Amino acid sequence: MRRAGGTGGRGSLRTAFSGLTTRGRSFLAAGLAATGCAYLLGQSELLRVGALLTVLPVLSVLVLHLGRSRVAASRRLTPERVVAGEESRVHLRVESTGRGARTGVLLLEDRVPYVLGPRPRFVLDRIEPGGHREVSYRVRSDLRGEYPLGPLQLRLTDPFGMVELNRSFSARNVMTVLPPTESLPDVLPGGEGGGVGTPVRSTVSFAGDDDVIPRGYRHGDDLRRVHWRATARHGTLMVRREEQPHRERCTVLLDTRGSAWKGSGPGSPFETAVGDAASVVAHLLERGWAVRLITDTGLELPGSGTRPAEGTAETGTAIMEALARIDHSEHTDFAELAAVPTPPGDGLLIAFLGAVRVGRHHDLERLRSRHTSSVAFVAAGGQEEIVERRQHRELHEAGWTVVPREAGTPLADDWLRAAAPPAAAAG
Template sequence: MNLIKLTAISASALFLFTVAILLRATELYLMSAAIASLPVLSAVIVLIAKRGIKCAQIMPASTHEGTAFSIDTTITGAKRALGPVWADVTLPKWLEPCCNTRSIRWSGASAIQSIKVIPKKRGLYKIGSTVLHLSDPLGLFLFSRKHTIESRLVVLPRAVRIPGLQATLPAGGGWDYDMDGASVYGGGTEFHGVREYQHGDDLKRIHWRSAAHYGKLNVIEYEQAGRGHLVIAIERKKGTEAGKGPWSTLECSIKIAAAIAKDSLKAGASVRLSGLPDGSAASLYGSGPDHLGQILYSLASLEADAEESIGPTLLRELGGMSKEAAVICLVPELTDDLAGHLAILAERGVRSHVVLLLSERGAALPSSITDRITSAGALFTPVECSRVKELAHAT
């Protein structure tokens, strides 16, 4: 199309120039020169405008796996080009456009381009360069300019509930999976301490003595009686992950762990993740919506890069586990070492539940190891990754 336009302009200028020579008409000389200079002038306009055009990106800081979101690119000074302007955002792997269309709206002299993107896999992403495309007013030439815009996105894992899994998990001690039972943070029956007043707290729980002493409102914090403690351990030793992409054994383990953490916290349990670096908020027992956010963020960043398996890690953390604690292990394979470590946990009064992620349908289970695991008092549930995928797509 651009070549056709340029050919038409050139032919028109050449025709007028030829007629001007034959008729010796000065005006026609000027007209042919003006027409011939149009492409140059059109290109110069864009080249000058390109210097003053800037790009910025607006996007959410976090989203959930499988949930579409918008990336808005603001092109400041776009009207200076006097022609079409658009941007191509460089997306990392697993972030895919919902469709091949983009919408552009104008706000003053700025153009705002929106594209819908759907994350196929949880993780920490960096969205880098944006290529700005400008066309001249006549639509003859296309100029591109690369803008380095670094935006970071946290894709939280999708929570996938396995039917029957919650029902088979260790019961008692407050580890209740009743999804209808709402809990109020700090509103249990056992005295836990005093903390600073937060919006929405019951005014009846204000601790007037400390409020008078410190000059600020404090409230009495209670704990749910018999609140259970849950430890979620995900096997992520190097080389243990089976499968690739969003439905590998590690990815399915994280999806199941997200659902277990969400349901457990909603039911009033205190939850933490095993094997995280010291100082990580998700590695400490916690409850409430804020702690769920910390757990999901930690799950979003996990990779199969650990130096040791979950068994030795759990034994190292055993000192911080109460007798009411329960451990759920999500693993891609069963080993004799794991069975031995679970037996030690059982001797210390810690209950455990092993969820085995199978990368292939109908994979055979090692009966000798499963017998050792169940004889150690642990519950055992095999889950196929294909089943996790089906459940995720059904919700």
């Protein structure tokens, strides 16, 4: 929850008087005119009327001017991260922090990007001292991204309609819309035909007690893992260490070059590729794989200083949020990939590519050579058919399993094709 702070405190009286409505200005003008006429004509009764007409809008200005600083507001977004096409609810809370009279009628308006829907507006009844009012509205986007919500604007009016004063709050929230994902079959792409249902396997075998490096007992450890020989030697309770699993590794390459993609919007080839990359990341992370995301800009998530076997949940969150923000780059090639550290034999490589110019695949070939298996899902229809065929042939000769991605084809179908024998997948 974010509490909204005011901008500028109480402000100046000149600003407050600028909030007089047409009715308030008319009353003030009539009061001043009546007062002047009463003074010139010597009419005391007219003087009282003029004073009343003048004082009423002035008092309204002063009351609202002093009272608007005693109104606080907050915003809460649940959830803050949603998948494209899903809804999130924004909860607004306005409270009176003063000890004086009630507030006037409040007109509440929150600023949201147009892609999330119309700007929400609410009319709130007067709030008693120490009281509050709560309202909510829904936001939804079919396109991934980060969308700012706010600032919240509050308009206060007096019961007589003499004055309208605006107050803007500084706090903002950010709604993150993640790319949509789809379920994938439990097969391993790359022409190997294996399954990925149980990818985590142990690399440590215990032949006997002498092969085990024990550690001190911790609260909650299973007593069946107590290493009695080490316990007798050290004089304190010792337990066997847990097996250290070996994680299969996968690198997902997303081509973000603006020149490689045509069209825009939720159904465009680039947005499809972003969703495909997110689907692969989610699919493999759920099965215990260590996954990283790289792009033609040299972006690497998680960074090279992060051990791929650690922080799977945190890695997934970081990658998904990066995919929500990612946009076209100005690069024309993949030269920046040379700066991404990749040791030889670094597991599976899955690339989602746009149009690659014929004869410009050398950086991709070098990247492929450092992985045990490589699959390229190449967007179809981005260029002439004869050029596409030549592009696919060059990638295939460089060692890639090439799978054309037709518009509207579920990734699950092409995922199965990628797991087929290389000759079938390349067709």
